[in-house]
Amino acid sequence: MYLWMAKGRVKVFEGRCKSCGLCVAACPMKVLRISERINDKGYRPAEQFKEGCIACKMCAVTCPDVAIEVFRIDEV
């Protein structure tokens, strides 16, 4: 599956996340969710909970708090 697509992963800066869920809704691969943890501002940060990220950046583009960085994983 998705062999033609890039492989990626995201890093959520948990302290910046406000648990709004916009990234979860934006992810076409459904690899994001709101976690059970609570950050120091009292929000449950988003997390990537499974493989399958295609590095499409939709989550980061839609995050109002710039809490997400996206990495593309290149096979070398």
Place this chain on the structure above:
Amino acid sequence: MKEVRIFERPRSMADVTTHYCPGCTHGIAHRLVAEVIDELGIQETTVGVAPVGCAVFIYNYIDTDMYEAAHGRGPAVATACKRIRPDLTVFTYQGDGDLASIGLAEVAHAANRGENITVIFINNAIYGMTGGQMAPTTLLGQKATTCPLGREAKVNGYPMRVAEMLATLAAPGYIARVSVAKPKFILEAKKAVRKAFETQIAGKGFSLVEILSTCPTNWGMLPVEATDWLVEKMIPFYPLGEFKVPE
């Protein structure tokens, strides 16, 4: 295997947590402005003008020289700054109360004079900062704390389409309406913001990007619901697109 970072915080966006409510799309609009400033390499020579409204603290988030203007007066402040220092890139960032209500004269005349400035106009159909009162852009039937039964045309007139109105003027160079409700709209919004700044840099006169934005808190919705509402209710009344492009 090699990891390449393909999305990170723009340099011009200060590394701080914003005061915005969860899911408020003001933050997305800020980031687009910061990305464009970075891409054009103009951080050192850009001056922003903050509004009175939820975005007043944009001066803490966009890392450029900044003014904080009186409610609605941003375009007047920007006008003088740009007239005196044409070498700088000057933008205002204004809400719909700030721009379309109390500051309508300032923005209309700056546009009409063709002031070579860029206006980023956040239309969230509500007064966010003061707690959800009706704005000139509030939709018919939409509830606000000062129209609890919903806006009625008989009493409050119709929602105002600012982009179209200003596009009737001769002088403006670039006028567009975009949205930051969903990723595909955000990518379009970014292009418009960039075009607006490029219009200014090319000396082609007044540019304005109206950005349809959410206010989950005062709309009484969850953030994702608010983006859906924007798409279903706002976009049909406020069509997206370019209303004026530089020749």
Place this chain on the structure above:
Amino acid sequence: MGEKVLMKGNEALAEAAIQAGCRYFFGYPITPQNEIPEYMSRRLPEVGGVYLQAESEVASINMVFGGAGTGERVMTSSSSPGISLMSEGISYIAGAELPCVIMNIVRGGPGLGGILPAQSDYFQATRGGGHGDYRLLVLAPSTLQEAVDLTMEAFDLAEIYRNPVMILGDGFMGQMMEAVEFKPAPERKLPDKRDRAVGYRARRGKRALVKSLYLDPAALEAHNMKLKAKYDLMADRETRHESYLVDDAEYVVAAYGTTARIARSAVRLLRDEGIAAGMVRPITVFPFPYAPFQNLGSQVKEVLAVEMSCGQMIDDVRIGVAGKVPVSFFGRVGGVAPTVDEIAEAVRRLRKS
């Protein structure tokens, strides 16, 4: 230099501003000061400046805010109703500690009032007008030459104190013709305009933030106290007045601006009649010269405040006199100036009562 030219008041004020280095003017037409923007629209392009007619006084003053933020010398001019509209912006300028000059060629009010000269905006000029704990440095010239001299200084004062300076004139001054000489202001050490201005980030290595918002009460209190210290310093250093024949005066007239010019003739007339009259003339009305009233000699029997208002500056005169002698009032309003005879008669009446 050293050459006298015959000019109309408003034009002399405008030329003085240009000679003081002002290159940017933002304004909106209103009688009786229209010659200022008209002159500026002609002259500023000649000297590489910008004249811009704003859509309102609200816009003009906010353009002044934006212009002052660049560190350049900017000004506006208006008359009473226009100054009312500017009040919000003036408060923001004071709050953001921006230098600028505002010329106010006062006309009668309230409301649309009339277009003839008045001094009925003394409270507005000296007590704020806008909101918040702020003060303007208010210069109240009495002759055209003094108006020119004070304008030449006003821009320096604005920069030194980072505060708006108001030239408080009236329609007589604006419309009269008089020979004036443009002399450079006394040299003062001025702060570097780039210190806090926008547009110098690369040079300064730090961004500029022009603002008046302090949401944290401790920060706002500190800001308010800093402003207060500045106003106190102005009071210490910039308070100006003229005492005219006061040393042996039994009756002291207090008057400023055009009224003082008329009162001076009245004092001379009274002296000719053998009445020991004198005059204290505030040149700055904020800071107000309380000292000459505090220090009036024991021979003084009464002070008469004369104004083209129903009695506004008299409040400051009373603060200065502090109850030592009676303070009474004579005024004409509505665009009517008191005559020399009327003022002299008002003083004569004091002697009889």
